[in-house]
Amino acid sequence: MMSSYSHKRMILTFLAFYGLCLAYLWLSSCPPFSDMEDQSSVPVEIKDLDKPIILLWLPPLDVKIDPADCKTYFNINNCVLTDDRSLYNVSDAVIFYHKHIKWNLSNMPSAPRPDFQRWIWYHVESSNNTVRRVGVDDLFNLTLTYRRDADITVRNELSIVRMAEEFVIPRKDKVVCWIVSNMSPRTGASTRTAYFHHLSKYINVEMYGRAASRPLSPDEYYPTIASCKFYLAFENSQSKDYITEKVNGPLVAGTVPVVMGPPRGNYEQFMPADSFIHVDDFPDPKALAEYLLQLDLNDDMYRQYFRWRKYFKATPHLTKREHQFIQPICEACQHIATDSTFSVVNNLNEWQFGH
């Protein structure tokens, strides 16, 4: 059997070669086949053949991926990303977005999986918002999720810096803000919605987003959060490690996140204990509101929530819709390009749901 590399090389060299020939047909300059192995005469694009091919078989929500984005935003440039299914047989890895996998797996590849090929299970929702699919057990090679114990973990983690620049808290003209698009009880959002209604009896919450009929453009996201002292970083459900960009936004903007999600201890695995306020720190929403009002009047107390900035840095996440799914895909590219070990995911459902 032909190796992944030579097989891929042959097919892609052929394609690239002919593209080039067509472009220069009028020069009749297509070299004979034997020259194709000569790297020095091969155009730059063909050198990409040394990179693994990653096929998006079930791309998330049909959002069109621009392969150049990995280089532009994450400086990751070591794979060829494609959604062209005719490259299935030569792809080093194939990505499947969990939500799109049919219950009977009828939209999965029907051709046999090449021995070298790794299948990646891509999922970014909490367990509560995950549909169980019996067929996904013992099918994949790598998990790509927000969980720390995934094979490829995708998160906006704080990074350690030796000497941070002097941090100046942005100017604030609001106390508490919340950007929310989803208040659907179906996704488990009813807990946070009830909490919000209760909280807003005691403190004003400036609401933005679709649920408030006050949508923000991607460019308004960070400046809006920055203009508030506190930001409600309420996850739609409580799930281990399910700590999303909702917390990253205020950490980047220079605003104190008030979090609701997994227990405080889980948050503290990802960010300093004094960088956020957890709703569980208070017996009820009224007590939280009183504390926030107290901090609003006491600059010294408020400033304590920014001490971590001397040692850590938050990295902005992308806010445009077309970039919503790109980061995990780029991380997968990085992983496949740098780790070629054999692996399987057994009992995916048990891993995801704990039973």
Ligand SMILES: *[C@@H]1O[C@H](CO)[C@@H](O)[C@H](O)[C@H]1NC(C)=O
């Ligand atoms: C991939 O390989 C299988 C045999 O392993 C073959 O049946 C199938 O037609 C090939 N598909 C493509 C797109 O080349």
Ligand SMILES: *[C@@H]1O[C@H](CO)[C@@H](O)[C@H](O)[C@H]1NC(C)=O
């Ligand atoms: C899989 O399920 C879909 C409906 O969800 C159905 O249309 C299709 O025929 C099924 N395919 C097989 C192979 O059972």
Ligand SMILES: *[C@@H]1O[C@H](CO)[C@@H](O)[C@H](O)[C@H]1NC(C)=O
């Ligand atoms: C989600 O699931 C967890 C555990 O599986 C459970 O404790 C929690 O109440 C569920 N609901 C919400 C809204 O998070």
Ligand SMILES: *[C@@H]1O[C@H](CO)[C@@H](O)[C@H](O)[C@H]1NC(C)=O
């Ligand atoms: C990928 O996982 C499948 C299913 O568990 C397994 O049969 C296959 O050998 C694995 N391949 C690699 C390259 O890890």
